[in-house]
Each structure stands twice: as C-alpha cells, then as structure tokens.
Amino acid sequence: MTTNGDATVKVVPVRHVGQWIAAAIAAVLIAMLVHTLFSKLPTGQYACHLVNGVRKCHQITEWRFSWDIVGRYFFTSEILHGLLTTLELTVLSMLVGVILGVTIAVMRLSTNRLLSSTAWTYTWFFRGTPVLVQITVWYFISILYPVISFGIPFTNLTFFHFSTVSVFTPFIAGLVALGLNEAAYMSEIARAGLISVDEGQTEAASSIGMTRRQTLRFVVLPQAMRVIIPPTGNEVISMLKTTSLVSVIGVVELLGAATNIYANNYLIMPLLLVASLWYIVVTTVLSIGQYYLERRFAKGALRTPPPTPIQRLRRDVAGILSKVRTPRGVLGASR
Amino acid sequence: MSNPMVEVHDVHKSYGGVEVLRGVNLAVERGEVTCLIGPSGSGKSTLLRCINHLEKHDAGELRVDGDLVGYEARGGKLYERNDKQICAERSRIGMVFQRFNLFQHLTVLDNITIGQVKVKGVELVDARARARELLARVGLDNKEKNYPSQLSGGQQQRVAIARALAMEPKLMLFDEPTSALDPELVGEVLDVMKDLALSGMTMIVVTHEMNFAREVANTLYFLDVGVIEESGHPREILSAPKSERLKSFLSKVL
Numbered sequence: 001m002t003t004n005g006d007a008t009v010k011v012v013p014v015r016h017v018g019q020w021i022a023a024a025i026a027a028v029l030i031a032m033l034v035h036t037l038f039s040k041l042p043t044g045q046y047a048c049h050l051v052n053g054v055r056k057c058h059q060i061t062e063w064r065f066s067w068d069i070v071g072r073y074f075f076t077s078e079i080l081h082g083l084l085t086t087l088e089l090t091v092l093s094m095l096v097g098v099i100l101g102v103t104i105a106v107m108r109l110s111t112n113r114l115l116s117s118t119a120w121t122y123t124w125f126f127r128g129t130p131v132l133v134q135i136t137v138w139y140f141i142s143i144l145y146p147v148i149s150f151g152i153p154f155t156n157l158t159f160f161h162f163s164t165v166s167v168f169t170p171f172i173a174g175l176v177a178l179g180l181n182e183a184a185y186m187s188e189i190a191r192a193g194l195i196s197v198d199e200g201q202t203e204a205a206s207s208i209g210m211t212r213r214q215t216l217r218f219v220v221l222p223q224a225m226r227v228i229i230p231p232t233g234n235e236v237i238s239m240l241k242t243t244s245l246v247s248v249i250g251v252v253e254l255l256g257a258a259t260n261i262y263a264n265n266y267l268i269m270p271l272l273l274v275a276s277l278w279y280i281v282v283t284t285v286l287s288i289g290q291y292y293l294e295r296r297f298a299k300g301a302l303r304t305p306p307p308t309p310i311q312r313l314r315r316d317v318a319g320i321l322s323k324v325r326t327p328r329g330v331l332g333a334s335r
Numbered sequence: 336m337s338n339p340m341v342e343v344h345d346v347h348k349s350y351g352g353v354e355v356l357r358g359v360n361l362a363v364e365r366g367e368v369t370c371l372i373g374p375s376g377s378g379k380s381t382l383l384r385c386i387n388h389l390e391k392h393d394a395g396e397l398r399v400d401g402d403l404v405g406y407e408a409r410g411g412k413l414y415e416r417n418d419k420q421i422c423a424e425r426s427r428i429g430m431v432f433q434r435f436n437l438f439q440h441l442t443v444l445d446n447i448t449i450g451q452v453k454v455k456g457v458e459l460v461d462a463r464a465r466a467r468e469l470l471a472r473v474g475l476d477n478k479e480k481n482y483p484s485q486l487s488g489g490q491q492q493r494v495a496i497a498r499a500l501a502m503e504p505k506l507m508l509f510d511e512p513t514s515a516l517d518p519e520l521v522g523e524v525l526d527v528m529k530d531l532a533l534s535g536m537t538m539i540v541v542t543h544e545m546n547f548a549r550e551v552a553n554t555l556y557f558l559d560v561g562v563i564e565e566s567g568h569p570r571e572i573l574s575a576p577k578s579e580r581l582k583s584f585l586s587k588v589l
Contacts (some may be wrong), residue, residue: 048496068344096551097453125413198436200432200434200436201387201436201438201439203430203432204432204436204437204438204495204498205438206389206422206425207389207425207428207429207430207432207499208425208426208429208449208450208454208501208502209422209423209424209425209426209427209450209454209455209502210422210450210453210454210496211418211419212418213452214454218449218453219438222440223438223439226440297440299440299482300439300440300441300442300482300483301439301484302439302483302484318574
C-alpha cells in the first residue's frame with residue numbers, strides 16, 4: 001500500500017462496463033419472464049352487470065399459468081399418492097442401485113478375472129440398453145421365465161417355486177428395472193471413488209494388520225465417499241424423474257397421477273405444472289441434504305471446511321452491519 | 336548370530352522382468368538399529384516391503400522372529416498364508432512410510448486408535464489411553480483432535496510413528512521417514528526415532544540421513560543394484576568405504 005503523506009491512497013477498482021450492460025439485459029429479461037408468470041389472459045367471454053341501472057360489461061380474464069387450478073390440484077389425494085409412489089420407487093431403487101453398484105465396483109477391482117469381467121459385462125449390458133426397454137422387459141419377464149424355482153441347478157430337484165407373474169407386479173417390475181439399471185451407473189461412480197483413494201492408505205492399513213475387508217470398510221470407503229457422494233446425489237435427483245417412466249407399465253406415480261387427471265378434464269398445462277412443482281420441491285430438499293452429507297464426508301480433506309450457507313449469510317450480514325456502523329470508506333475496513 | 340529378529344537369505348524380487356533384488360542377505364539382531372543406504376532404485380524400499388510382506392519376494396528365505404514371512408513350511412513345501420494370517424503377522428511389524436500415509440478422514444487420536452480396536456480388539460477406552468500416552472511420547476499431546484491435513488509434515492510423521500507403536504510391534508520398519516520433510520522438520524522426527532532406538536526397539540531404517548546412520552545405527556548396509564555391496568559398523572563404513580560404488584555414492588550425498 002502506498003501512502004501519500006498521512007492520508008491512505010484510495011484504490012479505485014476497474015469498472016466492468018460490459019458486465020453492467022449484460023446484467024441490465026438479464027434483469028429486463030427476468031422481469032419479463034416473471035411478469036408473464038403472473039399475468040392474466042383474456043378468455044373471450046364477457047361478464048355484464050348493472051351498475052346504477054347502467055349495464056356494464058368487461059372481459060373475463062384468467063391466470064396465464066392457471067395458478068388457481070394448480071393450487072386446487074396441488075394437494076389432492078391422487079397427486080399425493082402419486083408423489084408417495086415416486087418417493088418409494090426413488091428410495092428403494094437407489095438403495096438397490098447403491099448396494100449392488102458398490103458390490104460390482106469391488107468385483108470390478110478384484111484380481112480374480114472372472115469376477116472383474118462379470119462386473120464389466122454387467123455394466124456394459126445395463127448401460128447399453130434403454131431403461132424404458134428394461135422396464136418393459138421386467139414387466140413381461142414371465143414370458144421368458146414363467147416359474148421361479150429354488151433347487152439344485154441343472155437337476156429336477158426343486159424345494160419351492162412360484163409363478164413369476166405373481167411376483168412381478170408393476171411396482172416390483174419397475175423397482176427391479178430401475179434398481180438394476182442404476183447399479184450399472186453407481187458401480188462406475190463407486191469405482192471412481194475407490195480408485196481415487198491413495199494407495200498409501202491401503203498400504204498403511206495393511207501395515208497395521210487390517211484385513212482387506214477391514215481396509216475397505218474403515219479406510220478406503222469412508223474416503224471414497226467424498227468422491228462418490230456428489231455424483232450419487234446427481235443420480236438420486238435423476239432417478240426421481242426417471243421413475244416417471246414406470247407409468248408405461250401402469251404404475252401410477254406422480255406424473256402418472258397428473259396424466260390420469262388431465263386425461264379426463266383436459267387441464268394439461270396446470271397438471272403438468274403441479275407435477276413439475278412437486279419434482280422441484282423434492283429436488284430442492286434432496287440438494288440440501290446432499291450439501292450437508294458432503295460436508296460430513298469432507299472431514300479431514302480440507303484444512304478449514306467452508307462455511308455453510310447459513311454461516312455465510314450470518315457473516316455477510318455482520319459484515320454489512322459493521323460497515324454501516326463505521327462508515328469510513330477507507331481501505332482495510334474489512335479483512 | 337543366535338536367534339536374530341530378521342533373517343534375510345538370498346532374497347530375489349523382480350518387477351516385470353527387472354530384477355530389483357538379486358540375492359540379498361542380511362540379519363538384524365534384537366534391539367539393534369540397522370540402516371539401509373543406497374542410491375534410488377537400489378532396492379532398499381523393496382527389501383523393506385518384502386520384510387512386511389507388502390510385496391511378495393520371488394525366491395529366497397525371509398524370517399521375522401523365526402517365522403517365515405507370508406508362508407508356512409509344511410512337509411517340505413511352502414504354503415502361502417491367507418489374508419488373515421498375514422495380517423496378524425504384519426500387525427506386529429510397524430511400518431513408517433515416506434509419505435506418512437495417515438488416514439486422512441480420521442483425527443490424530445482415531446488414527447492411533449483404529450488399529451488397536453479393529454485389529455487387536457482392544458477396548459476403545461484403553462486404546463484411547465494408550466494413544467494419548469504415545470502422543471505424549473512423540474510430543475504431540477495437544478493435537479489429538481486435529482486432522483492430519485492440519486499438521487506439518489514432521490508432526491504427521493510423528494503421528495505415523497505413534498500409530499505404528501500402538502500395535503506394540505516387535506520390529507519397526509522406516510521407509511525414508513524424513514525424505515518428504517522440509518529440512519527444518521527432519522530433526523524432530525529423527526529425535527523421536529533416536530528415542531525409540533534407545534528404548535531397545537529393533538529397527539530397520541532406509542535413510543539418506545548419514546548423520547543419523549552414523550550416530551544411531553549398529554549396522555549399516557549399502558545396497559546397490561539389488562545386492563548388498565558393503566556392510567558393517569556405520570562409522571567404519573562411512574569413514575573408510577572399501578568398494579568404489581560406496582565411495583562414489585558417499586561423495587555425492589555427504
């Protein structure tokens with residue numbers, strides 16, 4: 001810092017004119033969009049009534065985005081049941097995906113060639129076919145395998161058996177299809193996490209006598225989580241919306257419920273809005289959860305963990321308040 | 336040479352056609368400090384890792400405390416031990432790495448506790464008490480809640496030594512423990528190692544710290560291209576090297 005006599009020399013930051021213009025344009029566009037969201041459209045119908053004996057007419061308008069209809073359907077039991085089914089499918093199929101995916105990732109990294117190539121083939125197959133096809137195939141799986149039986153392979157000995165149709169209800173078929181498909185993607189995410197952990201960690205664990213299983217559980221996986229969680233959060237959010245595909249086999253989830261309603265009353269846009277808003281609500285909740293989960297598993301990775309948004313907000317407010325209290329615009333007021 | 340802690344007899348090891356160890360022989364007596372010196376790529380670290388069975392040697396005999404490392408001799412054959420048996424063996428051989436390799440996701444205290452609890456089955460309370468004792472011994476009793484990334488290199492290495500000691504090893508292996516440290520941090524680690532040597536721990540140290548070797552080691556081995564080129568008392572070897580290779584090596588490092 002240079003000083004000119006006693007007074008501190010003021011630093012004038014460079015003005016980014018281009019940035020200001022771009023920001024102004026963005027602000028106008030945003031204002032236009034927000035305005036359309038809450039604007040009304042004429043319906044072409046008129047309402048007339050007598051005021052002091054004079055007949056006055058005016059055109060009836062309604063919300064462009066039919067917010068009144070959206071509000072009316074937002075909490076109906078059909079929609080809420082659909083939402084519940086969507087959440088169930090998301091949670092359960094992610095559970096299948098994560099557990100199976102980590103197993104496949106560990107298999108893929110095994111020194112046993114049969115295990116690693118089995119894992120590779122699994123990923124290859126399930127990533128290579130459309131999930132919509134997989135959902136349909138699992139629904140009609142009884143055509144290929146009419147009976148599921150437990151017994152000794154390649155003999156006629158069976159202990160018990162049941163018909164495939166009775167097991168693979170639409171919900172189960174959807175769950176199996178989504179879970180198995182997700183496992184293929186999760187296995188790659190888990191594998192990336194596992195190989196991101198420094199080999200020295202494994203060696204150190206071995207050197208204090210940990211078995212391979214203990215090393216994986218107590219040393220490698222906890223550190224791999226830091227790499228695994230962000231893309232897994234992505235997968236959960238993606239899964240939330242992919243579950244809508246199971247409507248093709250007759251599972252009434254969130255979008256399916258909305259579709260069923262507008263198939264009767266033709267209120268297509270408002271009901272799509274209802275479904276979309278619910279998806280956004282759940283995604284927001286999931287994102288917040290992911291943020292805190294990431295922080296938890298980042299322990300030790302950073303010297304000083306970054307502040308949470310709430311902490312940051314508190315700090316910013318405190319900063320502004322202190323500036324307001326000491327209105328000297330001199331350098332070095334904030335550290 | 337009666338009942339030494341470590342016996343290495345004609346050990347060979349290759350990596351994809353390159354022979355890194357070409358018939359190494361050495362013996363480490365109980366309570367002694369042995370230093371291994373030599374140019375990079377001479378096989379020092381590989382030898383150390385073979386003693387701990389982090390690497391499998393291809394031929395030769397390797398015994399720690401009388402037991403074959405990683406194998407069991409039965410009826411004239413060597414049977415490779417399973418993961419569990421090898422781990423049990425390893426837990427009594429402490430190892431300190433060049434790059435510390437502390438568990439990054441655990442606090443200093445947990446780094447020293449986890450092995451005791453998960454491998455030795457010590458109660459958590461007792462393990463913590465022992466961990467605090469060891470931290471005091473390496474001079475870091477105020478750092479137990481820190482994560483490794485919050486410590487200096489020298490501090491991390493001292494924690495790593497404490498982590499190894501927590502397993503009550505009968506032998507400690509040091510793989511260039513000060514090579515990754517800033518010069519001013521080397522001393523604190525060497526002091527802990529000297530202290531350990533004085534307490535009677537059997538130690539094998541791969542090092543470039545000639546002063547440490549001179550002061551602390553009972554025996555010094557000079558490895559070059561996979562064989563022991565020269566060995567003996569450190570003061571004699573370092574002041575009057577016989578082989579040309581050692582002479583030229585010392586002229587570069589001293």
